[in-house]
Amino acid sequence: MAELEYQIDDSVDITDVVCPTTFVKAKVALEELDDGQILAVKMNDGEPVQNVPRSIKEEGHQILKLLDNKDGTFTLIVKKVGD
Amino acid sequence: MAVDYAALKKGGFMRQKQKNNFSLRLRVVGGNVSAVQLAKIAEVAEKYGDGHVHLTSRQSVEIPFIKLEQIDEVKAALGEGGVEPGVCGPRVRTITACQGEAICPSGCIDTYSLAKELDTRYFAKELPHKFKFGITGCQNNCLKAEENDLGIKGGIKVKWRESACIGCGVCEKACRTNAITIADGKISLDESKCNYCGRCVKSCPTEAWDTTHGYIVSFGGIFGNSISKGETVIPFIEDKEKLLAICDATLAFFAENAKPGERFKFTLDRVGREKFAEKILEVYNG
Ligand code: HEM
Numbered sequence: 001m002a003e004l005e006y007q008i009d010d011s012v013d014i015t016d017v018v019c020p021t022t023f024v025k026a027k028v029a030l031e032e033l034d035d036g037q038i039l040a041v042k043m044n045d046g047e048p049v050q051n052v053p054r055s056i057k058e059e060g061h062q063i064l065k066l067l068d069n070k071d072g073t074f075t076l077i078v079k080k081v082g083d
Numbered sequence: 084m085a086v087d088y089a090a091l092k093k094g095g096f097m098r099q100k101q102k103n104n105f106s107l108r109l110r111v112v113g114g115n116v117s118a119v120q121l122a123k124i125a126e127v128a129e130k131y132g133d134g135h136v137h138l139t140s141r142q143s144v145e146i147p148f149i150k151l152e153q154i155d156e157v158k159a160a161l162g163e164g165g166v167e168p169g170v171c172g173p174r175v176r177t178i179t180a181c182q183g184e185a186i187c188p189s190g191c192i193d194t195y196s197l198a199k200e201l202d203t204r205y206f207a208k209e210l211p212h213k214f215k216f217g218i219t220g221c222q223n224n225c226l227k228a229e230e231n232d233l234g235i236k237g238g239i240k241v242k243w244r245e246s247a248c249i250g251c252g253v254c255e256k257a258c259r260t261n262a263i264t265i266a267d268g269k270i271s272l273d274e275s276k277c278n279y280c281g282r283c284v285k286s287c288p289t290e291a292w293d294t295t296h297g298y299i300v301s302f303g304g305i306f307g308n309s310i311s312k313g314e315t316v317i318p319f320i321e322d323k324e325k326l327l328a329i330c331d332a333t334l335a336f337f338a339e340n341a342k343p344g345e346r347f348k349f350t351l352d353r354v355g356r357e358k359f360a361e362k363i364l365e366v367y368n369g
């Protein structure tokens with residue numbers, strides 16, 4: 001497999017909210033960005049990391065990487081796609 | 084007038100505690116009712132019932148307080164809106180289904196199409212006792228497949244396609260059974276842990292998985308006076324023709340082996356699950 005290169009433009013922390021607000025907060029942060037920009041989304045292990053990546057994919061954005069921060073949180077790297 | 088309650092029941096008319104009043108059960112398939120049907124049902128409930136309907140626990144609609152002498156009129160009126168009476172008694176009952184793949188993002192199979200197909204195949208088929216089919220689209224099991232005499236659960240069999248994988252790591256976390264581990268840029272899938280939920284492929288940004296949509300079938304569920312969940316006896320079924328052959332064989336086994344008035348679970352208990360498993364495995368492998 002080929003890993004993708006990226007440069008983070010903005011980040012959002014959704015570890016302070018629970019589902020379904022997790023996804024809503026990430027979605028709002030993505031709306032602030034321009035097409036092609038990269039957002040880092042920090043989320044908790046469990047429900048958020050099981051579900052938020054998929055919700056973002058279903059919104060049409062491109063997921064590049066999920067990083068394990070080894071502290072019970074993960075950071076999802078997302079490239080914004082269109083509107 | 085002598086009332087043939089058995090014939091009425093066969094036609095979906097359920098005797099109420101109020102004398103000469105019947106709750107008319109309607110034919111609903113897979114929990115879907117069109118707006119035209121709903122409008123007609125509302126009209127009939129207003130005109131011939133007492134202005135309300137009851138939604139049954141198995142996705143049917145009943146119109147209570149139908150008068151015995153108006154039964155033919157009511158049937159004709161419902162017919163204008165494409166609504167038919169349902170069934171009760173010792174036969175194949177309403178085929179229930181969740182919304183499935185056509186509507187629900189989690190769906191692994193088209194539950195409604197399958198419900199229609201089973202309804203066409205088995206509607207009101209006479210058997211030693213009632214027989215319930217339920218179809219749920221995925222492991223979330225919104226339709227509670229194992230409550231049914233024959234429960235069908237949609238699933239996706241997955242195989243990693245390395246060439247399309249970007250190594251993002253999302254699938255490893257999306258999988259709730261820890262079937263996926265990623266090491267040195269390679270994914271390994273522990274098939275003994277996989278429950279065919281499809282969450283990996285649905286969350287994968289590049290859909291780097293080959294998929295086979297199919298069915299997990301459970302047998303002998305009952306959820307009334309006795310409670311027992313249906314059990315699987317065969318592996319994942321990969322094609323619909325095989326699924327239908329297995330449904331046919333199950334109903335044939337029930338018809339052949341059950342005593343009158345005996346639910347499928349008790350037939351299995353009495354005759355032996357091994358005997359049934361043997362029959363069904365024959366069809367599965369055939
Ligand atoms: C991004 C947002 C959301 C995600 C990722 C999400 C995810 C899920 C998942 C995966 C399930 C199945 C759980 C299971 O069976 O194990 C579920 C069930 C459910 N969700 Fe959500 N959900 C979200 C938003 C919402 C919202 C906004 C509501 C209602 C306001 C809601 C209400 C429910 C309910 C009632 C169930 C059924 C629970 C059950 O029957 O056990 N969800 N959700």
Ligand code: SF4
Pocket residue numbers: 181182183184187188189190191219220221222223224225226
């Ligand atoms: S069982 Fe699965 S496919 Fe069916 S409604 Fe529930 S989540 Fe959707």
Ligand code: SF4
Pocket residue numbers: 239241257258259260261262263272276277278279280281282283284
């Ligand atoms: S289908 Fe479900 S259980 Fe199987 S590997 Fe994918 S996510 Fe895990």
Ligand code: SF4
Pocket residue numbers: 247248249250251252253254255270283286287288289290291292
């Ligand atoms: S989610 Fe898809 S792209 Fe990401 S690691 Fe899993 S298979 Fe590879």
